[in-house]
Amino acid sequence: MSPNLKRTQWLAAAAVLLGIAAIAEISAYAEILLGERRSGYADLAPDTKAMQDDDTANPGMLWVQDGEALWNAKSGAANRACADCHDDARATMTGVAARYPAFDTKLGRPVDLEQRINLCRVERQQASAFAYESKELLSLSAFIGKQSRGEPIAPLADERLRPFLEAGREQFNRRQGQLNLSCGQCHDDNWGKRLAGSLIPQAHPTGYPLYRLEWQAVGSLQRRLRNCIVGMRAEPYEYGAPEYVSLELYLVWRARGLPIETPAVRP
Amino acid sequence: MASALINVPKKANRGDVIEIKTLISHIMETGFRHSTTGVPIPRDIITSFVCTYNNEEIFRAVLYPAIAANPFFIFTTIATESGTIEFTWRGDNGFSATESASIIVE
Amino acid sequence: MSKSPKTVATRRQFLAVAGSVASTVFVSVRHASATPASMASAIRQVTGEAVVQPGKVQLDVPPLVENGNTVSLTVSVTSPMTAADFVKSIHIFNEKNPQPNVVAFHLGPRAGRAQVSTRIRLADTQTVIAIARMSDGSFWSAKADVVVTLAACVEDL
Numbered sequence: 001m002s003p004n005l006k007r008t009q010w011l012a013a014a015a016v017l018l019g020i021a022a023i024a025e026i027s028a029y030a031e032i033l034l035g036e037r038r039s040g041y042a043d044l045a046p047d048t049k050a051m052q053d054d055d056t057a058n059p060g061m062l063w064v065q066d067g068e069a070l071w072n073a074k075s076g077a078a079n080r081a082c083a084d085c086h087d088d089a090r091a092t093m094t095g096v097a098a099r100y101p102a103f104d105t106k107l108g109r110p111v112d113l114e115q116r117i118n119l120c121r122v123e124r125q126q127a128s129a130f131a132y133e134s135k136e137l138l139s140l141s142a143f144i145g146k147q148s149r150g151e152p153i154a155p156l157a158d159e160r161l162r163p164f165l166e167a168g169r170e171q172f173n174r175r176q177g178q179l180n181l182s183c184g185q186c187h188d189d190n191w192g193k194r195l196a197g198s199l200i201p202q203a204h205p206t207g208y209p210l211y212r213l214e215w216q217a218v219g220s221l222q223r224r225l226r227n228c229i230v231g232m233r234a235e236p237y238e239y240g241a242p243e244y245v246s247l248e249l250y251l252v253w254r255a256r257g258l259p260i261e262t263p264a265v266r267p
Numbered sequence: 268m269a270s271a272l273i274n275v276p277k278k279a280n281r282g283d284v285i286e287i288k289t290l291i292s293h294i295m296e297t298g299f300r301h302s303t304t305g306v307p308i309p310r311d312i313i314t315s316f317v318c319t320y321n322n323e324e325i326f327r328a329v330l331y332p333a334i335a336a337n338p339f340f341i342f343t344t345i346a347t348e349s350g351t352i353e354f355t356w357r358g359d360n361g362f363s364a365t366e367s368a369s370i371i372v373e
Numbered sequence: 374m375s376k377s378p379k380t381v382a383t384r385r386q387f388l389a390v391a392g393s394v395a396s397t398v399f400v401s402v403r404h405a406s407a408t409p410a411s412m413a414s415a416i417r418q419v420t421g422e423a424v425v426q427p428g429k430v431q432l433d434v435p436p437l438v439e440n441g442n443t444v445s446l447t448v449s450v451t452s453p454m455t456a457a458d459f460v461k462s463i464h465i466f467n468e469k470n471p472q473p474n475v476v477a478f479h480l481g482p483r484a485g486r487a488q489v490s491t492r493i494r495l496a497d498t499q500t501v502i503a504i505a506r507m508s509d510g511s512f513w514s515a516k517a518d519v520v521v522t523l524a525a526c527v528e529d530l
Contacts (some may be wrong), residue, residue, distance in 0.1 A: 047435050047445040056274040059337040062292045066270050197522040198439075213440035216294070216336035267439035284485030297494075299471045320483070327479040333470050333494050335443045341490035345483055 031254070032188055032202055039258055040201040040266055048213070052265040060142060060211040060263025063135070063218045067143025070136060076127025082140075085124065093147035095154075098260055101249045103160045110164050110245050114141050114220060132239035138218050142209050145262030152257045153206065161249060164242075168250025171243065177234025198267070204255035205248065207264020218263065221248055269293060273354060275368040279346035287318065287326075290339045291356055291364060297332035313338055313358035321350040330358075346372045412466050415473035416504060419464050420512050425504060430463075430515035432503045441495045441521040448478075449488035450505045450513070460487040461506045469499035495521050 041052065055061050071082045071089055086092045101110040104119070111119065117140050118129035130137035155161070172183045186195065187203040194200065208221040215223075222244050226236040237243045274288035291313070298310025310332065318326040325344045338356075353367045416425070433447040450460045459482045465475035478489045487505070495501070498521050504514045 045435060045437075045439050048439060051443075051445070056272060056288050057290060057339060057341075059290065059292075059339070061272055062270045062290065062337060065272065066292075213443040216442050297471070323483075325481065325483045328489075328491075329477040329479075331472060331474040331476060333467060333472065333475040335492040335494050339490075339492050341447075342478070342480075343484055343486045343488060345485040347483070 032191070034257075037202060037204065037255070037258060039204055039206045039261065041206070041261060041264065043199050043201060044266070048265055048267060051211075052207075052261070058211065058263060058265060060209075060218050060265065063139045063142040063209070063211075064146050064263055066135065067139035067141070070140050071143055076121065076125035078124065078126040080125050082120070089144060089147050093144050095148055095151050097141075097145040097148040097262065098151045098154050099156050101245050101252065102156060103158050109242060110161055110249055112221070112245050112248050113144065114222075115240065115245070117141060117144070133220060133223055138209050138220060141220065142218055142263050145209065145260065148260045149262055151260050153204075153252050153255050153260060155249065155252050155256060164246045165249050165253055167243075168246035168248070168253075171247050172250055172254075177229070177232040179232050181232050183228070203251070204258055205251050206255060206258050207261035207266070209262065210264040210266055213265070213267045221251075269356075269362075269364045271354070271356075271364060271366050273366050273368050275352055275370055276346075277369075278371045278373065281346060281348075281372050283346045284343050285346050285370075286341060286343055287352070288339075288341050289316070289318075289354055289366075290337060292337055293356075293358070293362070295330075295332065295334060295336040295338065299332065311359045311362075313356050313362060315357050316340065317355045318342070318344075319353045319355075320344060321348065322353075346370065348372050409468050412468045412473040412502070415466055416464075416502070419477075419504060419506070423510070423512050425512040425514050427514055427516075429513040430503050430505050432501065432515040432517045434501055434517045434519050436518065437520045437522070438495070439522065441497070441523070443492050444495050444519065444521075445490070446493050446501070447488065447490040448503045448515075449486070452487050452507065454480075454482055454484055454487055456482045457508070459484075459508045461508055463487070463489065464504045464506075465493070466502045466504070467493075467495060467499055468502075469497045470495065475501070495519055497521055 041049065044052070050057070052058055068089075074081045074084075082089070097113055100113040100116065102116070103109070104111045104116075114132065114137055117137060121127045122129050130140075175182045175185075183203070186200050191200050191202040205221045208224070209218050211218050212224070222239060225244055225247060229236040269292045271289065271291040276285050279285050293313050294311060295313065296308055296311040298308070298312075300308045302308060312332055312334070313330050316328040316330065316338070317324060326342045328340060330338060349370060349372045351367050351369055354365065356362070356364045429451045431449045431451075433449070434444060438444050446465070448463055448465065450463065452458065452460045454460065460480050462480065463478045465477070466473050467475055475493050476491060480487055498519065500516050500518050502514060502516045504512055506512055
């Protein structure tokens with residue numbers, strides 16, 4: 001490799017890091033130190049870890065299998081499959097889930113992966129959007145997510161995301177609901193301790209959509225956020241609300257660098 | 268048909284004890300739950316699982332609501348000859364699913 | 374902005390209250406109507422009047438589970454698994470779910486090894502019993518105690 005090329009790569013990497021740092025200034029809130037962050041996987045019981053680690057025993061893989069079939073199925077008035085434009089997902093979708101939510105220029109706001117899938121369905125396949133939490137949408141999202149397994153979470157250093165990231169950060173630290181709790185009070189200040197017998201995780205969305213033992217099914221990050229919000233006795237937003245996407249954006253920024261585990265298994 | 272994941276070794280030596288894993292997508296609704304308005308949710312479970320090896324039964328399970336959703340089994344059999352290993356699930360509301368896998372035994 | 378000790382203490386109190394509220398609400402929603410008597414009767418359906426001896430069966434369940442919806446279980450029986458001496462069936466029972474039966478496995482000498490793994494549901498902290506019927510008509514058993522913890526936050530359906 002020529003020395004000039006190597007130097008260019010160095011500068012590019014430095015620019016990306018500076019860009020990320022510029023987007024997210026040092027926070028006034030008490031965030032978890034980068035070196036102390038850990039995925040919920042680290043605290044799982046051995047049997048649950050074994051369930052996630054074995055692709056032949058992970059129930060989430062049933063959804064991944066269905067997702068692969070959907071990826072290859074022609075759909076909509078355009079009679080097109082995802083594969084017709086995107087080829088083999090194993091090659092083309094690597095790293096994609098790791099950089100969502102991403103900014104959508106036409107809508108002027110970030111969208112998460114499930115919303116992106118539906119945008120493609122409606123605009124490119126001329127098909128109807130899949131309902132939130134439908135088996136089809138979760139299967140496609142799980143299949144695409146799995147192609148990023150092992151990749152570090154890397155939201156893009158896109159200046160247009162800044163106001164949404166700030167909105168998400170504010171939401172994370174705002175007290176809400178009858179219990180007047182903020183997300184940060186449990187997940188930044190008291191992770192590792194127990195709430196009614198359950199271990200409080202740091203809440204990094206490393207493996208979504210994931211198989212939750214409580215649901216006995218695969219569910220999205222939005223479903224999990226709604227659970228939390230209901231658990232705090234606050235009113236959850238409607239599925240697809242931009243508030244979820246801002247919060248998801250903040251959560252993935254907060255989890256940047258941690259590897260994707262989709263499809264994960266959690267209690 | 269319901270999505271299933273089967274794991275059977277492709278090849279084995281005659282006489283080896285091989286491990287078979289099966290995972291099938293099914294809600295396994297117990298019949299003991301109620302909706303938020305108090306209406307009971309009817310039972311909907313897989314009730315039987317049969318595995319045959321060249322048409323001879325080698326394993327059978329009778330399932331009750333206490334089997335977790337997306338029923339999962341690991342069991343063993345002796346690799347006797349090359350052929351087909353077939354799996355059949357049956358349950359409430361006429362549920363039926365079959366899968367098969369080939370094995371080469373040398 | 375640094376947190377004053379008073380703020381931290383207030384947050385701890387909040388969480389303690391929140392935790393007890395969450396767990397109280399959750400326990401009242403779950404029901405478990407089986408009894409040791411109904412489990413004994415379900416066992417008798419399988420064994421009849423035969424004596425069930427403890428031994429030969431190993432029941433492998435985690436002593437503490439994160440979620441009662443999915444509990445990994447492995448049952449194995451010491452047996453040569455020959456045509457003359459094998460495990461015919463293994464039956465799993467529980468004492469506190471709404472129903473005492475969990476699953477019944479039917480094996481034979483072709484199994485090679487009497488060992489089966491699955492995932493079960495346990496509604497509450499309780500004892501799980503595995504009973505094996507041998508080809509000679511004898512019954513052997515093992516039991517395991519499992520502590521089941523519940524999720525902290527309820528999801529609205």
